[in-house]
Amino acid sequence: MKKINIGLIGLGRIGRIHFHNCMRLKDARLAAVADTSKKARRFAKSHGIKAVYEDYRELLEDPAVDCVVIAVPTFLHSECATIAAENRKHIFLEKPLARNVKEGKEIVSKVQKASVKIMVGYPLRFSIFSKVKNELDQGHLGDVVSAFAVNIWRGPFLSISNAQGNIPLAVPDWWFNPELTGGGALIDLGCHMINLLLWYFGDDIISVKSVLGHRYNMLFEDHAVCFIKFKQGISAIVNVGWYSLERLIKVDVFGTAKTASIVAGPAKASSHLLHTLGIKPLPEFASFYRELDYFVKCIINDQNPIPSAEDALKDLEVISLAYKNEIQRD
């Protein structure tokens, strides 16, 4: 069977994770890489990638490439996905779909017109958080009354923090410009949690409100609490923030029969060791692998992957309402 040829656009933080995962896929091979950084291109070449481009448009015109993994800054999502669709490449696009609903709709429309497959990267859908979906589908929780979703850590202000010290990592300038990111912690981390909640409970929503926090004195919110009321009566709270050195991702779904609680805290030292030794990847990396593997299988089996661009557009619509309906402080 012919392997799927992947083109990877963007070798930043998430792009590097996809790079390593593409190298491990059984049904696909990493055929081409594009990045504006010379260092990143050198990195790709040193790992045996022959087709390495500075301009991603050239990669998208490469006939050998079947599909693309787009891991570029958010402000480039719309342009990059649109050109990919025009070049009839299947698309795996990093979250969020775009900076705003308008750009998101453009992507959906272009992809539909080109009849290519598109999947938006939401790795939590391929992690232990899928257990809640199974529980809901099995009816184990009874009627769900409320839910609580938390995603708090460093966001773009990532550092390697352990008992030996805290080593900050460089933050690219675009992260500080909300016009380029589409917002702050709410769009960056909130989209993960909102995507999960819409997957769990459906996308019929009555109201969305939010409280946005600016601890970091920037133009964007560095933390947010979002209140969502679903049509079927479920009330949900989404709590996200970029302020903590320690990572916590958590979902509680409270039903009349049972409560489902999933927590993904910081990885244990033993997990880091097994990861370093190459025995077992960290859970967060494993879910990135699983989503990419699923995407490739969808192409092979001619299935439409989920979360789709339409799903991710719904997330953006909820986020847009949250920004619009900010509860003002006294």
Added chain:
Amino acid sequence: MSVVSLVKVGNYSELRKAIERSFELIGFHFTQNLRKIVVKPNMCCYSDYSTGETTDPRIVAELLDVLRGSIATDLQISVVESDASAMKLKYSSKVLGYEKMCKEKRVPLVNLTDERNEEAKVEVAGHSYTFSLPTTIKDADLFINMPKMKYMLGTEISCAMKNIYGCNPYPKKFEYHQYLDEVIVALNKIMKPDLCLLDGIMVRGKCTRKMDLLMASADPVALDTVAAKIMGINPKRISHIVLAEEEGVGTSNYELVGESLQVFARRFPKKGMADKARLMVGRLALSTLRNLGFKTPPF
């Protein structure tokens, strides 16, 4: 012998008193002819004071009031920092609350990376180094270092002397990491602070803890020696402390005044044997993988 003071800060309303007491204990008196004063807090990442990683701007603000109260109200005070490999001051100063504090206190926040500077040559351990010396620091009548105390890979601790590393205007500081100990000492030789005031209210060891400590000394080597002891590390095993003493930056012979060292040594969240063992195994595993020809981690 250099004097190092340890003062317990009950709460933030007592901060000014604690600062004044620290200076009194080490016998540091401000002369009335001081005009240009430079204050260097630690702003070298995007984690604010509450994590124990960076100097609390409220302490800097109180110090500015102490200086104005003790010397004169029309002092030319500058708060300084430079860009680093992973941090740009134009962003970190906002995130950490320095932009706001400096505006409120009407002092300029100076990015040394953008400043005028001149070449300074220095020799450490027989090696010659050339750095850019910012004129803001060179022309200062009083240079105050306001570090944190924390662990750091490569140098064991980051404290008073390591904070001066941030006065090097060159932003790509990771290029010096190969010779870090010598570079730290070299920079302390050309930009020796007159006074060090360590913010140990929130500290970061293996985790964050409230320690309510202010440390002061006119000698960065003595201050780092005491800090190392509080952090559970033998200062004789910290290369830049040993080298700094050999190079005449200061002395590790200290006289403690104020609170007892043991009170804070018990509170500091020290890394344990397990943490050290994990680091060793991790390093060994990585080097083994590289030796086996792996260019990237397998996952």
